[in-house]
Amino acid sequence: MSEKNKSGNHHKVVIVGGGTAGISVAARLMRAIGDVDIALIEPSEKHYYQPLWTLVGGGICDKAESVKDEYSLIPSGVKWIKDKVSDVKPDSNLVKLASGGEVHYDYLILAPGLQIDWHKIPGLTETLGKNGVCSNYSYELVDKTWEFISKFKGGNAVFTQPNTPVKCGGAPQKIAYLAEEAFVNSGVRERTKVIFCSANAGIFSVKKYANTLSKVLERKQIETRFRTDLVSINGAEHKATFKHLDTGAESTIEFDMIHVTPPMSAPDFIKGSAVADQAGWVDVDKNTLQHKRYENVFALGDASNLPTSKTGAAIRKQSPVVVANLMAAMQGKPLVHLYDGYTSCPLVTGYNSLVLAEFDYDLQPQETFPFDQSEERYSMYVFKKDILPQVYWYGMMKGLV
Numbered sequence: 001m002s003e004k005n006k007s008g009n010h011h012k013v014v015i016v017g018g019g020t021a022g023i024s025v026a027a028r029l030m031r032a033i034g035d036v037d038i039a040l041i042e043p044s045e046k047h048y049y050q051p052l053w054t055l056v057g058g059g060i061c062d063k064a065e066s067v068k069d070e071y072s073l074i075p076s077g078v079k080w081i082k083d084k085v086s087d088v089k090p091d092s093n094l095v096k097l098a099s100g101g102e103v104h105y106d107y108l109i110l111a112p113g114l115q116i117d118w119h120k121i122p123g124l125t126e127t128l129g130k131n132g133v134c135s136n137y138s139y140e141l142v143d144k145t146w147e148f149i150s151k152f153k154g155g156n157a158v159f160t161q162p163n164t165p166v167k168c169g170g171a172p173q174k175i176a177y178l179a180e181e182a183f184v185n186s187g188v189r190e191r192t193k194v195i196f197c198s199a200n201a202g203i204f205s206v207k208k209y210a211n212t213l214s215k216v217l218e219r220k221q222i223e224t225r226f227r228t229d230l231v232s233i234n235g236a237e238h239k240a241t242f243k244h245l246d247t248g249a250e251s252t253i254e255f256d257m258i259h260v261t262p263p264m265s266a267p268d269f270i271k272g273s274a275v276a277d278q279a280g281w282v283d284v285d286k287n288t289l290q291h292k293r294y295e296n297v298f299a300l301g302d303a304s305n306l307p308t309s310k311t312g313a314a315i316r317k318q319s320p321v322v323v324a325n326l327m328a329a330m331q332g333k334p335l336v337h338l339y340d341g342y343t344s345c346p347l348v349t350g351y352n353s354l355v356l357a358e359f360d361y362d363l364q365p366q367e368t369f370p371f372d373q374s375e376e377r378y379s380m381y382v383f384k385k386d387i388l389p390q391v392y393w394y395g396m397m398k399g400l401v
Helices: 001-005 022-033 050-057 140-148 173-188 207-220 312-330 378-394
Strands: 009-016 038-041 047-050 065-068 080-081 085-089 093-095 102-110 154-162 192-198 223-226 228-236 241-243 250-256 257-261 296-301 342-351 352-357
Touching: 009 022, 022 038, 022 223, 022 312, 038 102, 050 140, 050 173, 050 342, 050 378, 102 192, 102 312, 140 173, 140 257, 154 173, 173 192, 173 207, 173 257, 173 342, 192 228, 192 241, 207 342, 228 296, 312 342, 342 378
Parallel strands: 009 038, 009 102, 038 080, 102 296, 154 192, 154 257, 192 223
Antiparallel strands: 047 065, 085 093, 093 102, 228 241, 241 250, 342 352
């Protein structure tokens, strides 16, 4: 890092995070304003299209399709500060860097995404990638999911969903559906019990889609255990311990393979800063995406406390609202652009079927296509597998959609 950065530098707009939210906002801002002074803080050299990892874990796609170099996505004219953030000081209009430097701003956009708290499940980190324990939430280990599914010989196949928000709330169940079908195809289904253990109270929050998914579970004979949270795992003994969130009772399941969706939370530097609410998320107005206490701070994406699912589709609708309201704030105008909580979850139910759930803050369907999207469809499966990645790389990341 240059001496200028170490002594503190200043930018009109600072964006924290170079993931889906950060890059899409940076691209939109450059298109809208052009010569605005933007700095983007992101430590990673690689950028991942994570929605593809369910399909990688299901043996459908190569994980190499999900990654590009970060520098190739940062819009021309945006300064890339390749560093981690250690703190946010909104009262001083500055961001502290892990390297010891400071970055000062006029306006701040927080888009750091979620951190994955593997360590919060005792025994998990030691056994990931072996003993039949896998997770689609790691680029390095996602191949292991398909390895364990494809080599499965029967027994208990367990899939978990934690008692925290996660990236794409439907992802934990999607891999269970794919695995079940893979077991049928490989001839081991009759000697396999598929168990979905979820901390949630039901299979999905929107009744229209939950009705369809309940039928999928029944058809596939997947056993569900709701309000159960994975609290520890013993890989060597192939045992997973769960806690029932209503009774507090603990139970142990012996597994032959287990796909773990780990707990997730806002990054630690957010939790400990003045921008966080009591639960540790960036505290923003759910419609304008402006911070509730700091008028020159905006946030979008997974680290915000927006009461909607944490998906790339949600960010696609949040990004133009942030850009429009930021520009209004710069000009001293009222913030009139509003986000209605739109999110989408493409729920893969098999190797050729998908339910495209789209809904808003009120859990009311907000469907794009002129047909009933609660039905399982091959066309929507193709839409997720082949079309959405192109929309992401060449639309969202360019600030076009």
